[in-house]
Every structure is written in C-alpha cells, then in structure tokens.
Amino acid sequence: MTGPLARIEVDPDRDGLWIGLFGEIDLSNAQTVLSRVREVIAEAAPERVLVDLAGVEYIDSQGVMLLLKIAGSLRESRTPLRLLAPVDSPAGQVLAISHLDDLAGERLTGEAGA
Amino acid sequence: MIVCLRFSAVTPQRFQRRIPADAGELASTRRAIRLWLDGRGDSASFGQRLLLAVGEALTNAIEHAYRDRRPGVIDLSIRDDGDDSLHVSVRDEGRWREASDQPDRGRGFAIIRALATGLDRQSDGAGTTLTFRLPRAEGAPS
Numbered sequence: 001m002t003g004p005l006a007r008i009e010v011d012p013d014r015d016g017l018w019i020g021l022f023g024e025i026d027l028s029n030a031q032t033v034l035s036r037v038r039e040v041i042a043e044a045a046p047e048r049v050l051v052d053l054a055g056v057e058y059i060d061s062q063g064v065m066l067l068l069k070i071a072g073s074l075r076e077s078r079t080p081l082r083l084l085a086p087v088d089s090p091a092g093q094v095l096a097i098s099h100l101d102d103l104a105g106e107r108l109t110g111e112a113g114a
Numbered sequence: 115m116i117v118c119l120r121f122s123a124v125t126p127q128r129f130q131r132r133i134p135a136d137a138g139e140l141a142s143t144r145r146a147i148r149l150w151l152d153g154r155g156d157s158a159s160f161g162q163r164l165l166l167a168v169g170e171a172l173t174n175a176i177e178h179a180y181r182d183r184r185p186g187v188i189d190l191s192i193r194d195d196g197d198d199s200l201h202v203s204v205r206d207e208g209r210w211r212e213a214s215d216q217p218d219r220g221r222g223f224a225i226i227r228a229l230a231t232g233l234d235r236q237s238d239g240a241g242t243t244l245t246f247r248l249p250r251a252e253g254a255p256s
Contacts, residue, residue, distance in 0.1 A: 005141055024144070027173045028137035058144060060169045061222040090162055097228045098221065 003029045006056075010040050016080075017046035022055035030062035037070055041079075048080040053091035063091075064098050122146065126154055129192040135176045135185045135206065140169060143190065150192075156250075164200065164248050167229045168192070170222040171204040171244050179208025179242060199231065199247040210237035 006023035019040060025033055041049060051070065053059070067083065074081045083100075085091035121132035129150045133139040144165055151161040168190065175188045189205040227233055230246035237243075 024141060026137065026140045026169060027176060028140055058165060058169070060166055060173065061225055062173065064221060088159070090166070093162060093166065094225070097225050 003032055005029050006033050008033070008036055008040065010044075012044050012046065014050065016048035016050060017041065017044045018050050018052060020052040020055055022057075024058040025056060025063040025066065026058065026060055027062050030066045033063075034066045034069055037066075038073060041070075041073070046079065048082070049074060050082045050084060053083060053085040053095075054089060056085075056089070056091045059091050059094050061094075061098070064094055064100065067100065124150055127194045127196075129190070131190045132187050133172075133190070135180050135188050135208070137173075137176055140172060140176075143172065144169065147192070154194075159252060160248075160250055163229050163252070164192070164202075167226050167246065167248055168202060168204070170226050171202065171246075174222050174244070175204055175206040175208070175242070178211050179206035181208075181211070183208065198251065199249045201245070201247055202230070203243060203245045205241060205243045207241040210235070210242045 006021065006025055006029055009020040009022065011018040011020075017040070019037060021033065021037075037051075049070075051067070056063070071081055083091075083095065085095055087093075087096070120134070121130070123130040124146075129147060131143060131146060133143055147165060147168065148161065151164070156164075172188060172190065179188075180186050186207045189203075191201075191203040191205075193201040193203075195201060223233075226246060230248050233244070233246040235242060235244050
C-alpha cells in the first residue's frame with residue numbers, strides 16, 4: 001500500500017478513525033505514507049483520529065514531519081488527533097526527543113501502552 | 115574509470131559501508147547495522163538509538179550534500195574503541211549548506227544532539243564529515 005517498507009491499516013469504527021502504521025518510515029517513503037494517510041482521512045471524514053504507531057519499527061525526523069503535517073491538516077478541519085506510541089518503542093522515542101507537543105501545539109502526545 | 119558505489123567492511127569492532135547518496139539505500143543500511151549489532155550483543159535500546167542517530171546523519175547527507183549536483187557517495191563508519199560509546203563518522207563528497215535556507219533540517223540535527231555527544235562537522239572543498247559518539251548509557255547526552 002505504501003511500498004515495501006511500510007503499510008497502513010485502517011479501522012473507521014474505533015471511537016473515530018483508527019490508523020495503524022507499521023514497518024519503517026524514512027526519507028524514501030515518508031511522502032508516500034503521508035499521501036496515503038491523507039487519502040484515508042479524506043475518505044472517512046472522521047470526528048476524531050487516532051494514529052497508532054506501536055507497529056512502527058523505525059521512524060525518524062522524516063516521520064516527525066509527516067505527523068506534524070497530518071496534525072496541521074486536522075487542525076484546519078478541527079478534528080482531534082491522538083497519537084499512540086509505547087514509550088520504549090522507536091516512535092515513542094522520537095516523540096519524546098522531538099518534544100512533539102511543543103512543536104505542534106496540538107494534541108500530539110506519546111502514550112505508554114499500545 | 116571505476117567508481118565503487120557500494121562497499122562494506124565489517125568486524126566486531128568496526129562497521130564500514132559506502133553507499134550511493136540515495137534514500138533507497140537507508141533501509142538496507144539499517145538492516146546491515148542491525149546484523150552487526152546482533153553479532154556484538156548490543157542491547158535493543160542501544161541499537162534503536164544508534165539506528166536513529168545514524169539515520170539522521172545519512173538522511174542529511176542524502177538530502178543536502180549533493181543538491182543541484184550529481185549524486186555522489188556517502189561513507190559511514192561506526193567504530194568501537196572499547197570505551198563507553200561508539201564513534202560514528204558520516205562523510206560525503208558534496209557541499210555543506212547552512213541550515214538557514216533549510217528550515218526542516220534542524221529537526222534531524224536536534225535528534226542527533228539529543229542522542230549523541232561530541233557532534234562535530236568538518237567541511238572543506240572535498241566534502242563534509244560529521245562525527246559524533248553514541249553513549250551506551252541511555253540519557254547520557256542530556
């Protein structure tokens with residue numbers, strides 16, 4: 001769906017739109033993943049979005065920018081966004097290092113437990 | 115003329131790899147580093163931090179060093195000198211550009227600084243070398 005490195009799973013009925021990201025997100029595929037996530041959100045027109053990063057095996061600043069862009073789009077449509085990333089996971093690590101709450105000014109919070 | 119675009123040399127004390135400056139090389143380089151780490155018995159947490167810091171350094175070189183010119187190569191070296199950290203070197207043969215005209219660049223360097231110590235950059239007409247040390251102990255840089 002997003003190339004050999006990453007895939008997206010979607011469930012529209014988990015108290016809003018659940019988007020699960022899996023695999024690896026880097027410079028080679030971040031733009032593709034972003035485009036696919038935006039398509040999924042546009043199709044579902046959800047009241048709220050949960051992006052689940054527990055299945056991400058690698059993510060770096062390219063992924064952080066991806067998340068910020070998703071947050072920006074959702075902010076424009078006043079759609080709440082929540083991120084889920086175990087604190088000791090690759091995504092949880094990047095969220096903590098990047099102080100994503102401060103950067104985004106949004107409800108971007110890494111949470112313990114998937 | 116023979117141009118060597120890919121080269122690997124691996125011992126338990128040293129990981130060396132030359133790759134084309136292409137984003138498609140990042141995943142295979144991560145796989146090679148994971149194999150190297152597995153053979154050394156390093157912890158998963160340490161490996162995660164190393165992959166992230168190295169990934170940011172490589173990404174920076176791929177994105178910026180060869181902009182507006184023919185893509186070249188990147189030389190990655192990870193060395194264990196037997197102390198409390200691994201020594202990382204990322205060398206390109208491109209041109210260094212200040213971050214002022216690249217607002218997204220700071221995020222990658224901020225991640226390296228959060229994970230590593232002794233971050234240093236040396237640039238000359240032949241290219242740029244980024245070096246840093248990755249402490250085995252978590253949280254050491256802060």
